[in-house]
Amino acid sequence: MATIRTEPVTINLGPQHPSTHGVFRLRVTFDGEEIVDLEPVFGYLHRGTEKLAESRNYVQIVTLTDRMDYVASMSNNLAYVRTVEKLSDIKVPERAQYIRVISVELQRIASHLMATGFLLNDLGALATPLVYCFRERERILDLFEMLCGARITLSYMRPGGVFQDAPEEFWGSLNTLISDLPSYLDELESLITTNEIVLARTIGVGLLSDTQAIDSGVTGPILRASSVKWDLRKANPYEIYDRVNFDVPIGSSGDTYDRYYVRLQEMRESIKIISQCIQQIEPGPVRTKTPFFIRPPTGEAYSSVEGPKGELGFYMVSDGGISPYRFKVRAPSFINLTPLRDMITGWKMGDLIIILGSIDIVLGEVDR
Amino acid sequence: MAPTPVLFISFEILQKNFAGLIELIGFGESFKWLATLLAGISISFLIINVMVMATAFYTWFERRMIARFQVRRGPNRNGPFGMLQPFADVLKLIMKEDTIPDEADKPVFTLAPIALLAPTLMIMIVIPFGTFLHEDAFLSNLNIGILFIVGVTSVNSIAIFMAGWASRNKYAILGSMRGAAMLISYEIPMALGITSVLILSGSLAMTEIVSSQSVWFILVMPMGFFVFMAASTAEMSRTPFDQIEAESELGSGYNTEYSGIKFAVLFLAEFMAPLVTAAVVTTLFLGGSQGFDFLPGGVWFALKMFIIIFVLLWFRSTWPRLRIDQIMGFAWKTLFGLGLFNIFLVALEFSLADQFGGLASDSVSLTPEYMLIIGAINWIITIAIILIMANVVGRKKYTRPEPTPSPLANMGIKES
Numbered sequence: 001m002a003t004i005r006t007e008p009v010t011i012n013l014g015p016q017h018p019s020t021h022g023v024f025r026l027r028v029t030f031d032g033e034e035i036v037d038l039e040p041v042f043g044y045l046h047r048g049t050e051k052l053a054e055s056r057n058y059v060q061i062v063t064l065t066d067r068m069d070y071v072a073s074m075s076n077n078l079a080y081v082r083t084v085e086k087l088s089d090i091k092v093p094e095r096a097q098y099i100r101v102i103s104v105e106l107q108r109i110a111s112h113l114m115a116t117g118f119l120l121n122d123l124g125a126l127a128t129p130l131v132y133c134f135r136e137r138e139r140i141l142d143l144f145e146m147l148c149g150a151r152i153t154l155s156y157m158r159p160g161g162v163f164q165d166a167p168e169e170f171w172g173s174l175n176t177l178i179s180d181l182p183s184y185l186d187e188l189e190s191l192i193t194t195n196e197i198v199l200a201r202t203i204g205v206g207l208l209s210d211t212q213a214i215d216s217g218v219t220g221p222i223l224r225a226s227s228v229k230w231d232l233r234k235a236n237p238y239e240i241y242d243r244v245n246f247d248v249p250i251g252s253s254g255d256t257y258d259r260y261y262v263r264l265q266e267m268r269e270s271i272k273i274i275s276q277c278i279q280q281i282e283p284g285p286v287r288t289k290t291p292f293f294i295r296p297p298t299g300e301a302y303s304s305v306e307g308p309k310g311e312l313g314f315y316m317v318s319d320g321g322i323s324p325y326r327f328k329v330r331a332p333s334f335i336n337l338t339p340l341r342d343m344i345t346g347w348k349m350g351d352l353i354i355i356l357g358s359i360d361i362v363l364g365e366v367d368r
Numbered sequence: 369m370a371p372t373p374v375l376f377i378s379f380e381i382l383q384k385n386f387a388g389l390i391e392l393i394g395f396g397e398s399f400k401w402l403a404t405l406l407a408g409i410s411i412s413f414l415i416i417n418v419m420v421m422a423t424a425f426y427t428w429f430e431r432r433m434i435a436r437f438q439v440r441r442g443p444n445r446n447g448p449f450g451m452l453q454p455f456a457d458v459l460k461l462i463m464k465e466d467t468i469p470d471e472a473d474k475p476v477f478t479l480a481p482i483a484l485l486a487p488t489l490m491i492m493i494v495i496p497f498g499t500f501l502h503e504d505a506f507l508s509n510l511n512i513g514i515l516f517i518v519g520v521t522s523v524n525s526i527a528i529f530m531a532g533w534a535s536r537n538k539y540a541i542l543g544s545m546r547g548a549a550m551l552i553s554y555e556i557p558m559a560l561g562i563t564s565v566l567i568l569s570g571s572l573a574m575t576e577i578v579s580s581q582s583v584w585f586i587l588v589m590p591m592g593f594f595v596f597m598a599a600s601t602a603e604m605s606r607t608p609f610d611q612i613e614a615e616s617e618l619g620s621g622y623n624t625e626y627s628g629i630k631f632a633v634l635f636l637a638e639f640m641a642p643l644v645t646a647a648v649v650t651t652l653f654l655g656g657s658q659g660f661d662f663l664p665g666g667v668w669f670a671l672k673m674f675i676i677i678f679v680l681l682w683f684r685s686t687w688p689r690l691r692i693d694q695i696m697g698f699a700w701k702t703l704f705g706l707g708l709f710n711i712f713l714v715a716l717e718f719s720l721a722d723q724f725g726g727l728a729s730d731s732v733s734l735t736p737e738y739m740l741i742i743g744a745i746n747w748i749i750t751i752a753i754i755l756i757m758a759n760v761v762g763r764k765k766y767t768r769p770e771p772t773p774s775p776l777a778n779m780g781i782k783e784s
Binding site for chain 2: 009011017018019030033120123124125126127128131132135191195197198199200201203210211214226227228229230231234235248250251252253257348349350351352353
């Protein structure tokens with residue numbers, strides 16, 4: 001029987017595509033529906049954050065970090081100010097540390113909600129889970145608005161503490177949110193976790209083994225989904241993470257479902273952390289007095305935190321001036337894309353979208 | 369034999385009236401063709417306008433309803449409750465530039481929206497709606513009504529392939545390739561679902577199918593209903609089978625390159641499909657215009673259609689999409705088997721009932737008592753099959769091992 005001659009087709013997925021989470025471009029070669037090759041193309045959202053930072057002073061750079069991972073500005077703020085504090089040896093008051101942890105964990109929930117919602121959107125659910133996720137995220141953004149007046153680009157943290165103490169009404173709203181969130185998550189889970197179609201689409205898709213994950217430098221929920229128990233909050237406790245009890249959820253095989261489920265469990269752990277912080281927090285100052293122009297001593301520092309997407313690190317070299325001599329970001333979204341080709345090759349077009357969605361990239365951070 | 373129903377609007381009556389009119393004016397026998405032509409135009413005018421208006425309000429309803437599912441408000445600005453929103457949409461689309469890509473196959477590109485819309489409209493010809501006057505009204509009582517529907521719906525796949533192919537766009541062609549594969553596959557389970565209806569009704573005419581439903585066929589053969597419903601959801605490519613225009617994968621699928629009024633027509637055809645499908649399902653399984661006497665038959669028909677449409681909306685707003693190979697697998701491994709099994713079951717039961725003298729006076733369909741007995745048996749078998757599939761076959765492959773931490777990483781602290 002004569003075979004019909006076929007040839008692979010190369011499709012440009014993006015930069016304008018509904019499911020690339022921004023302006024990400026993938027040159028994908030298809031053999032029918034199956035993916036034989038793939039080449040990611042970055043840089044459509046490159047704004048030169050690292051270079052810009054070299055001509056700003058240390059407080060101004062906080063606003064630049066907001067614009068990197070714009071879904072999780074708090075975490076970026078924290079990672080940045082911690083590096084400045086390490087560089088210039090600034091002590092942070094305890095209350096500020098608690099407020100930082102609360103806001104960062106809230107941000108983690110917000111970011112994971114968005115990741116989950118968009119993963120479901122990529123799966124083809126007509127925005128219903130996405131809207132449910134956004135409903136809860138809005139309440140978290142309301143809390144941020146109480147803290148600092150902004151909702152997305154927060155710039156809440158400063159070297160030496162936070163910009164201002166949380167207002168009185170913040171604590172009441174936080175308490176109601178914390179008591180409401182578990183039921184919200186249950187609702188979301190009832191829609192997704194045991195959904196037959198979600199299971200059929202995600203289980204076993206986009207496998208990333210633990211060796212592969214470690215070799216490619218992947219961090220965050222993706223690493224933990226590949227059953228590697230690694231969390232900077234436990235491995236290298238910063239702020240007050242050594243004073244709170246929480247588990248590090250891991251997945252069993254490292255497929256798309258695990259990446260979703262690890263995020264969901266992490267949200268529950270974050271709720272646990274926040275409620276412990278609310279109990280432990282005591283009145284006090286929230287900001288160490290620092291000069292307006294911080295001039296760190298000559299030297300270099302690297303500090304990282306466990307952001308919602310992975311290890312978010314900042315490396316800074318100071319020459320004693322008011323702005324860093326060199327500014328480098330270890331962006332988790334960018335590094336998590338390293339195993340993309342291995343994960344996607346051999347799967348079908350629909351899988352490509354959900355694997356990319358489960359990695360949860362934010363293009364502001366990938367391209368910086 | 370039941371008396372021939374008095375037709376409310378039908379091609380024949382219109383033709384007769386026009387012929388009378390022509391004679392009245394003074395034209396002779398030789399102008400009889402004019403009556404046929406005028407009747408045909410009138411019927412087409414009626415179907416097209418009624419269906420377009422119905423689809424317009426259906427899109428409004430769908431958007432409002434899905435908004436409610438999604439804790440949103442939906443369109444509420446144009447007119448009362450936003451009911452004029454579809455007209456605003458169409459106005460916008462008409463005013464947009466109607467672009468045709470340079471490398472497109474222009475005739476095919478232009479023809480595709482029409483080829484998609486026409487068959488959808490044609491199905492409505494044979495649907496017996498029931499009027500407000502307690503008479504069966506149908507635009508044309510074809511005696512092969514259901515066969516006509518099966519034949520006409522097949523044109524959809526050609527139209528979608530035409531649209532994708534002519535666009536000369538990789539996304540469009542990927543979407544239409546999927547469409548061609550999927551729509552052709554799902555025609556088989558759909559036909560199997562229809563066949564089981566035909567065994568019980570003993571006729572291909574839509575009116576006969578309705579009148580033979582002394583017990584609604586959804587109660588007699590739930591499995592057949594499921595097969596038909598799933599297949600027709602795939603036929604109109606809605607979630608969870610919306611591979612043809614899988615928004616998150618293909619951008620917009622086969623209609624990527626369409627704009628302006630051509631897109632409006634494609635959109636119209638796409639949103640008319642649920643209405644038509646609901647009408648067919650109502651006729652085949654929910655007893656058409658049957659109902660209690662306090663409301664006219666047309667109202668019952670509309671109510672049943674409404675329920676089916678609501679269920680379809682419910683699907684659309686809750687479920688994610690299946691992958692293309694899973695969709696094909698579902699058609700060939702599950703629905704095909706279930707459909708065949710259902711036909712076997714119904715045929716066996718029918719012949720057994722025939723042996724025991726269960727045929728009604730028209731000697732084609734069964735008496736209500738026998739239908740109820742068959743229905744009871746079928747429900748038990750269906751529930752058993754669902755339980756088996758859910759617990760024995762289905763869940764097994766989704767059990768996951770308890771996660772164990774990988775030995776490759778050590779956080780250096782003791783676990784609490």
